[in-house]
Amino acid sequence: MxxxxxxxxxxxxxxxxxxxxxxxxxxxxxxxxxxxxxxxxxxxxxxxxxxxxxxxxxxxxxxxxxxxxxxxxxxxxxxxxxxxxxxxxxxxxxxxxxxxxxxxxxxxxxxxxxxxxxxxxxxxLFMATHAAASLANTYKLMGNLPQERVYLERCETNNKLLKDNILSLAILNSKVVNFQRQRQYDQALSAAHQLLTIARASKKTNFEIAGLFFEGILHQFKGQYQTAIGKLFDCLSLISNPNLSPEAMQCYLHLSQCYEALHDYPHAYQYSQRYGQASHAILNNQRQTALQRQTLRFDAEGKRRQIANLEKEKREAEQTALWQRTITIGIGIAAFVLFCALFSVLYFHRQKTRSDQIIENQKEEIKQKEINELRQELTLQNVQAIVTGQETERERIAKDLHDSLGGMLSTVRLRFDALKTGQPTHAYEQALDMLDNTIREVRHIAHNLQPDALLQFGLTAAINDLVNRTHSPATPDINFQTYGQEFALTPTQSLTIFRIIQELLYNAIKHAKASEILVQLNWQTPSLMILVEDDGVGYDTTQIQTGMGTKNIQTRVAYLNAHLEVQSVPDEGTTVVVTVGV
The missing domain is CATH 1.25.40.10 (Tetratricopeptide repeat domain)
Structure with a gap:
């Protein structure tokens, strides 16, 4: 680990x-x-x-x-x-x-x-693997081998992305020890074989030595002593200085044990002797290393004293700086208090003057806001009066056309029927057709001025009737769609919306040169969205002149307190969306 x-x-x-x-x-x-x-x-x-x-x-x-x-x-x-x-x-x-x-x-x-x-x-991933390896090492030292394996596998998973051969060798080395300590020798042998294969491919001699040593002792634990001896000799052949190598010392020990198990006592004694010699040499080397470390400790102690002196100097410097800051701050506070005493009178006087000015400005703003609100209210009242006056006049004209002129034309037609005998058939039929067309036109005008379907059946039915009456072979195809459940509107709202759609439809027929017009109502409580779209010539919305029809639409939209959006591209068509909040 x-x-x-x-x-x-x-x-x-x-x-x-x-x-x-x-x-x-x-x-x-x-x-x-x-x-x-x-x-x-x-x-x-x-x-x-x-x-x-x-x-x-x-x-x-x-x-x-x-x-x-x-x-x-x-x-x-x-x-x-x-x-x-x-x-x-x-x-x-x-x-x-x-x-x-x-x-x-x-x-x-x-x-x-x-x-x-x-x-x-x-x-x-690199540092996460480092942390997982630290946890695995801690669990190993505590003897919790299953948890050690959990974190080793976590390291292994991370290394699939890191693709580090050295890291793979280190993980396999730890897994072999983990399996061996749990007496799972087959799994340990499999991991040792992988370790040896990767070590040889990457020419990492230290790991190759470890792989051969693990294979040797694992075969020994399984009672396969001859195989174990072969692996241990292969391991020794790679060690450059066996006299001071802990790995060689362990190989001698396990060779002695294998020969003893095979009752080959001369060889067992021979490698037992070599184990003792290597152990003695390594112990002497460790003593020398310990002496060197002791010397390093003495050197380190001197360095620690230097560091402690640095820390002491730092604390003294901080204390001196603190006193200096305290004195400076004291002088500064005294000067500041004096300055505040002199400045306070001027400040409060200026503050009072500024407050009075702010209050006066606020009063003026409130007054101006009230005036603007009153103007807006008067404007809306004027718009309402204009719209109401227009609709009243339309109603009067419609009644006059229907009751007076329409009735008179109907009477004239009856007279024509009575005079039919003796008249030239062709001229009479022409006059009669002209009279019928005149009667239909009068009824059409009267219906547009005051739509009966709107009052009797509601907005959806009235728009459907408008589309049916407007459509003819000479007009574009008109498609009417409605979505959602129609909800109640005031008579004024219904009539105003009807006029907006009527004006948009007539504008599209008159100016758009379209082949198809779409009229759509989308009822989504508490709002109604109106869409009129054509595939005509379109226009540049920044350059188009405002005509009477456009002004009427804008006036009615403002009266409803609705939102108007126009999108048009030359040669692509026009889309008008009106959103009415109810």
Whole structure:
């Protein structure tokens, strides 16, 4: 698992001193310079990175103690104060690793889960895999092997997108150990075989050694001792310095056990001796390494004292600056109070004058608003009076045409019928046809002036009747559609809407040169949408002159307090939509 964690560390690159990167390599002097610079500039982010780098150097040097945790905790706090979420969660993973080394698993779990959630939400597959590997390692150390496998499989899923051979090898290495510890030897052998195949293909000798070693001990555990011996010898053949290699030492131990199981005691004794020699050599080497680490600890202690001095100087500088600020602020406050005392009289006088002016302006605005509202109300009343007067006059003319002129023409026709005998048939028929046409035209005019269907059957029926009466071989095809359930309108509203549709229909017939006209009513409580559309010549709405028909439509729309929208494109047609709120 440690192999997996190390392989998930970002590649080390050299960075500029003025912009440190937490994954870069720096000397102790550079890191202390970063920290000092961060103190002097009060740059929390720079301080956070410097503390992170200090902790990383101690971890990499094998000095993972309370100072490492202290540095990481400071780094964590400063990243949080800097609102740097990415580096904050990187610090959480590093701090969790230190807690795991000290067996403080609960604290480690919280940090690792928070980091995993953050990197997954950020779609950072690499760091999410790093967090999952950290959790897998923690579960392994706790002995919770099923949970370790869950997070290893999570790493494996992520790597299908990352496509990193080294990461694949590290995951397989951990899976072999997981299966082996649960005595699932067949699954472990399968994973070891995959590990060996990929290692050979990518020429990664260390993983090839691991794959052969795993195959050897797994065959041993299954009682296949001859096969195990062959794999272990193959493993030894790849190790360059077997005297100081822990892998070679383990191979000697397992070879001794295999030969003993086969009752080949001379060979068992031989490799037992080699195991002892390798163990002794490695132990001596570890002692030397421990001495070197102790020296590093002493060196690190000196560096910590330097860092502590820097922090002390920072605190003293902050205290001095605080006193200076306090004195400066005190003088400033006294000057400000004096200034306020002198300024307050002028300010309140000016404020009162301004308030009086604002009140006066508000009164004037209210008065002007009332005048505008009154003008608007008078305008609407005038429009209503005009519309009402027009409809009254239409009604009077319609009655006169129907009752007086229509009746007279009907009487004349009767007289014509009485005089038919003895008259020239052709001339008589022509005169009679002209008279019939005149009577029909008078009735048509009277009907348009005062539509009976509107009063008797409602708006939909009246529009349908208008379309039927208007349509003839000489006019375009007129298609009338209605949607929704008709609801009640006042007589004035119904008549005004009828006139609007009538005017739009006549305009389309007269000017559009269309082949088809669509009239549509869409009843959607509490509004009625009227659409009149043609496929005629269209016009430029910015240049068209306003005629009497257009003015009548606009006047009636304004009277209804409705919304008028006209869309027209030359050679494509015209669409008029009127929306009436009820």
């Amino acid at each position: 440690k192999i997996l964690l190390l392989l998930l560390t970002v590649s080390v690159v050299m960075a500029q001193a003025q912009a440190p990167h937490i994954d870069s390599s720096y000397s102790d002097g550079q890191i202390q310079a970063f920290l000092k610079d961060g103190f002097e500039r009060n740059d929390r982010l720079l301080q956070a990175k410097a503390y992170y780098l200090l902790a990383a150097r101690e971890q990499n040097g094998g000095i993972n103690n309370e100072y490492t945790i202290t540095y990481l905790q400071k780094s964590h706090e400063l990243f949080a104060a800097s609102r740097d979420a990415y580096h904050l969660h990187r610090a959480k993973l590093a701090l969790a690793l230190s807690y795991v080394d000290q067996k403080t698993f609960d604290q480690a779990f919280d940090l690792q889960r928070e980091a995993l959630t953050y990197f997954e939400q950020r779609n950072d």
